[in-house]
Amino acid sequence: MSWKDYSFGSLVRHAIGGNRHWRQAWRSPEPRPRYDTVIIGGGGHGLATAYYLANRYGGSNIAVLERGWIGGGNTGRNTTNVRSDYMFSESAAMYDESLRLYEEFARELNFNIMLSQRGWVTLIHDRHQADAARHKANWMRCNGIDGEIVAADEVARMFPMLRIEHPRFPVIGAFLQRRGGTIRHDAVAWGYARAADRHGVDIIQNCEVQGFDWDKGAISAIRTSRGRIGCARVGMAVAGHSSVIAEMAGFRLPVTSRCLQAMVSEPIRPVLDYAVLSPATGIYVNQTQKGELVMGGMLDPGQSYGQRGNFPTIEKVIAAVVEMFPLFGQARLMRHWAGIVDIVPDSSPIIGATPVRNLFINCGWGTGGFKAIPVGGLMLAHVLAKGTPHPLAERFGLERFHSNRLVDEGAASGIAH
């Protein structure tokens, strides 16, 4: 699809024609008997992998298999915050490349993802958080990434509705990454899907992977709800279901699957200029361009594949939001949902080879992988094309759990995991 598809002239022509002749943004093909590369999971990471594999690495004969609809997993369920305020240089380089790719997205893929770099703010409530925030900001500067500390009076100016002098959680400053912000999540999935489709990638929805066929220790075909599909190599990007696919392939992952919930209010007038996290209360809020307040909290305590919310979490999140922003108590809650995220011990992703020689993995993003979709796709595409890790992925292989060379980003992951 070229830019002309949505030009003024084209909109008028289609309107006159009753909007009956629009070209589909992506096809819904029947699966072929065999592909060179099959990517399991039609979330952002899977679709980005397909796009970069075709676009940057010259891959062809590629399919993405999605058991539901594209973006119907965590990609379409997240709270849309993006930032690159990670600490260790290897994580900082990776997440910042992702933000950079998002900044280029509209130009490269001709799709408006509504990138809003309104600033990402982490409130500071006590001396210890102030030390940690300064430490992080210094590290980020050393890594060449923007990040700064703002004083309490500046925070009061930025958030007129925030209860700065809260008796239990006083706000004594904040960490700010100005390039952080929000992106329309569905648009990321749709943008990559359309671009991948234009490169000939078959996106096959309602196609659940149920098992593998083997030949000399490698996967020779994938058994799916739509039949058997032969393949030379496989990439998987299934987030909270990574352990399920790994078990089908005969190995175990250091991943636990947990439920993460979020909720959204009715639309109200623009009142919140930044995306904001309050570590002391464990909640975060941003306001969409439509005016809804998007709110989330901590992970559910137990492991689960039950992708549904519950009232204790609603109560906890809303109580904390209203503690910090009392005026938000007047808004009504509109929707509430959950996703299953893939938690690893060091809060860093797992990218690259697996014990199965032609199966490659992208998982472990936990509560924070939306911001990493472009780079996650790029890194998985690289290893699928070349068989060696992308330079940004070298420290994020599965083998780190054997050598114990972890990259512990628990402090930067935002919502503790």
Ligand SMILES: Cc1cc2nc3c(=O)[nH]c(=O)nc-3n(C[C@H](O)[C@H](O)[C@H](O)COP(=O)(O)OP(=O)(O)OC[C@H]3O[C@@H](n4cnc5c(N)ncnc54)[C@H](O)[C@@H]3O)c2cc1C
């Ligand atoms: C409530 C919530 C809030 C979040 N907020 C943020 C945020 O603000 N910022 C941020 O950076 N991150 C956030 N995240 C995390 C982020 O959403 C995820 O890390 C990211 O979307 C993962 O993308 P993915 O493509 O790997 O997974 P998904 O989008 O979940 O895609 C995986 C796909 O695999 C498919 N699949 C699974 N099993 C099979 C099978 N057997 N066969 C075929 N297909 C299969 C699923 O149907 C799914 O569509 C949040 C997550 C949640 C749940």
